[in-house]
Amino acid sequence: MSKPRLDDATGVETVGHEWDGIEELNNPLPRWWLWSFYACIVFAIGYSVVYPAIPMLNTATAGTFGWSSRGDLDKEMKAESLRTAAIRSELDKASIEQIATDPRLRRAAIDGGRAAFKVNCIQCHGNGAAGSAGYPNLNDDDWLWGGDSAAIHQTLVNGIRQPGDDATRMSMMPAFGRDGILTAPQVQDVVSHVRLIAGEEKPSASAQRGAEIYTANCAVCHGANGEGSRAVGAPKLSDAIWLYGGDRKALTQTITNARYGVMPSWGNRLDPVTVKMLATYVHSLGGGEAAPAPAADPAAPVAPATVAQ
């Protein structure tokens, strides 16, 4: 090391190092900067002791504060359940019809139902509840078993064709083709007739033949004009909505082999409040029907034209 000297151009002392003629000016850092640096080191040591820091084989050191992000989540979830406890107990006490008529309860149930739907229902019914072939679209106004809040609630609680649930609802359409009740040409005639009453095809000789077969075999559940029956879960055939598709191929398949879609019963999987919230949410998707008016009530209440606060 050479000796420090004064640099001509700047009037600053050099530190005395020289590498190939390059020297360094001695512009010392302020000492408080050094102290801040030491303070940071001390802080870092303290931080590594009290918080999880040092990676070990399987996990990191726990830290004396016992902090963890899971613990944070746990706290948040507890706080959230505490926050919603009041409204949940109200929803618990209220019947599904009471929830439907109380705007505040209804709004809370819809919000909670939306969250529960995302966890439990979208696997089959889709994120937007639009369903797909075999899984009903919950946004529309076509309901196999009824579209008022109570009917949706019952479907949710007991499911459809849920094995082992005595109260589950089921319809057993015969497999007309596979079981030999109808021949393959007869099945095609029925397809023609069904598509005619749905407005998908023009009248034909096949449809005319199919009408007779329909009256003999199908009308008992689906109604003389294909209006369906919610009592037995028979789909309406005259509308624009098809659960498994309305083209000839899909209908042939349906009539030949029948379809037995299963909806799980949720009454034994989710708590009653969540089921009520789900029913209210599904009812709110745009196809929900008003509760059937009691016999004594002359008319259903007129829907308000103004959006309530």
Next chain:
Amino acid sequence: MNAHDPKMSADHSNEIGMYEKRKAVFPKAIDGAFRRFKWLVMAVCLAIYWGTPWIRWDRGSYAPDQAVLIDMANRRFFMFNIEIWPHEFYFVAGLLIMAGIGLFLVTSVVGRAWCGYACPQTVWTDLFQHVDRLIDGDRNAQLRLQKAPWGPAKIARRGLKWGIYLGISFATGGAWIFYFADAPTLQYEFWTGTAAPVAYATTFVLTMTTFIFGGFMREQVCIYMCPWPRIQTAMLDEKSLLVTYKDWRGEPRGSVKSALKAATPLGDCIDCMQCVAVCPTGIDIREGPQIGCITCALCIDACDKAMADVGRPRGLIDYCTLDDAEREKRGETSVPILKTVFRPRTLVYLGVWSGIGLALLFALGQRERMDISIAKDRNPEYVTLSDGSVRNAYTLKLRNMESRPRTFRIELRGLDNGTIYTDEMDSTAARRQLTVEVPSDTTKPVRVYALVPRGSAPAEFALVLVATDKEGGTDISETTFTTAQGNGQ
């Protein structure tokens, strides 16, 4: 350069100080035109800072009555009769741009005037240095006390002084939080221990930063921590006003007595060191412009006083541009101040600055106090109903920025065979227009369904929000209607 330069000082050891202890600065009290101006600026700045949150401003019963309020919880910014919503943040961005360009303007005209007069670091350091003088006495007494050993008297003085520092710091840190909540309420909550934890945390942090930066770090903040002096150095040009020691007039320096004895005439500088003694950053301005000079001009006051005492003209240290310095050196007269101030560069800055200001004012006058925005459901895009009619769903955000509830009409424009209804109505009540009440100062989400009969084509259409009160107003938002055939675009 050669490391074995013969000029190498022989008395230096090989010990290199990598870190430098702060050299404490004890600026001497001074009076003068610039000092009085600094007093004024300090008083105004502190009054604005401490007073603003307590100004009341009546906005009716639906809005807070604090004149200046940054309402984080409700996402509103109130400033007298202006209320800014988050989506109008471009006003704040515009103000920040104006502040930036304003600094360009100020810097190119009067150099580091921000540093010298208005910067909070300068204002609070100045305030704390007055506390030093109040408790310890002026420069010489402070120096003596600094050197004195620790004894009861020194401990008492230091304790008292740091106590006052802490009091001022607490008042400073505590005042900040009043910009973010109703000041009288928060004041009460603060003292009763019921305020939000963030209020105490903020107060604590700002108290400590004020205490440390204003009480102890002082000029170190300007020299080592602040990027602004370095940026400003790049923005200065040869026509910016700087605090300048006129060495062509002052040198060679010497006392009045030595001037009498000297063979050749000396300059005007009597080497009284008053300019160094009063400097709040502890520099010697006679070494020329430097990063430590915040251009507070106290050395001008000190030098003027000294010059008056010895009967020489004032302005040996003065505000002067580099151009003028060259001229004066050559014995020419300096350029008139107005000509220096109004030059193309400053005029361009002024033009841009005032242009943005006028544009903001114009936008402020033009802005609508109501708004509709539409988010169309994409999942599912459309729903076919049993009668073959098709339904699309939209989430509307209706924004009422007035501080009173308003009733709006949502009208369907286009989609000729369509009707709309909300999720709180029955679909049988669908119609071409709906009435919605939106509470004061609120964005209300409304879920709207649009319905067209079987066989309708996809289409583009719009929803119009119409205020039904006498002030009126409309806003329109366009969207599309999707069917199995497409989305109308």
